[in-house]
Amino acid sequence: MVGDWLDALVFVGASRYEPGVEVIIESVLDRSRDTDLICVASVPPDRDLGRANRRVFDKCLHSGGRARALARIDPLEPGSVQEARELVRLGCIGLFLDPWRDSYSISNCAALDAVVEVAEEHGIPVTVESGFPWVSEPLQVANFAASHPTIPIVATRGLQMNMSGLSLEAASIALERCPNLYLLSSGVYRQDWLEALVTTGFADRLLYASMAPDFHPELERARVEMLSSASERVAVANAKRVYGWD
């Protein structure tokens, strides 16, 4: 049984994509006393990412050290590099990219280079919404990770989303090729694949994340608890190491 948890990705605030759903950091922390959080702003109804990022950062600052923020950056927005630089200066522990929502390919977007340079300058991870067709398929994310070998690249959704498991092989190849690539466990229904990652030497590259409210924390935790030999590492230790959470 896992004791403490570090949830490596929670979406916070109101979302333009899910009207009526608003995640409040204090409520999540109150509900789960054993869980610390890495938070990122949901895309707010007004799409003002700057204000949403600062709101999340401020909430994390007042969480008693139990929550820290990623900076959600849309590289196609004017001023995105300056925004990333400012949020990292404030204390954000990583960048968050969403090629699907923001309409670019993670493997082919010139505007990304300067944004990622900010992460490289500070040696902090970049989390990428992954598994989306055309924009963040496993080997597209691998291509991105290989271009930025000095920083951890954290892929959401186990790097793949396919109900027939058609992308599992590509996701495994991506892990083999890119030692700086890490996966979030959230939403990966193929428990046999998660178990295979553990038994084939990738247990240190798998991080628990609920990705709430998109996924259900109880179900996502259960996936990790079943990885008995590696569950502690996946639940907390790996994320602490990757994000330098001390």
Add this chain to the structure above:
Amino acid sequence: MIIDFHTHVDSMPALGWEMPPEAILDGMGRAGVDVSVVTSIMDAPVLSDEGLDRMHRMVGAAKGQLRAMARLHPWSPEAPELLEYAVERLGFVGLKLHPVSTIASPSGEPTLALIREAERLGVPTLFHCADDNLTTPFEIEVAAQAVPGAAIVLGHSGGYAHGSDAIEVARRNSNVWLETACIPYPRLLKAAVEAIGADRLVFGSDAPGAAVELELRKVRLLGLNDRDLERVLGGNAMRLTGVEKW
């Protein structure tokens, strides 16, 4: 009684895949499932010329804990005859179609001919229904409307990104059922019950790739009342297949 409507057994040495009945039976034991409906991975007779008989032997050895569904390739002219053989001679309880594997359009005449045969034989047709072309809910809806007397089950209920479409298709077609395997969003299954009631939702796990205990836990997270939960976990599968006593 708990019935898992969607599991797999097969042996594919060329791919290095072994899914023996014991893998299903072990998972059933851990999760408290009474009966599992199993299909092959390969589509008879094109990819497996003796798949139905082998499946029958495997199921027979499980002494009533496993019931078989015939996974067939619509392009084979023998497929309707094989379905009749499987249902009437071997006691199979349904037809499974996987258009990712067969690239047969759900609304193409070869597929419709098989669905019509399933209707004549009084067994349901379970489609792999997810995010790939040929498998989306709206594509399968065309088939459901072409054979309105056939019971069509949307396995995976639309996968990662087509859950809302699957609910819409079930809402407007009374011969369409939803099945719970692997879709990682309990909230969408809850929305399905709110939209169509609990009478056309059946529990499935897609074991052994997915863990049956996790899939069962997911359904229990819906917070259904005892009567509805009993239907989803077993009663509906009995009604759907016409097998009142399993």
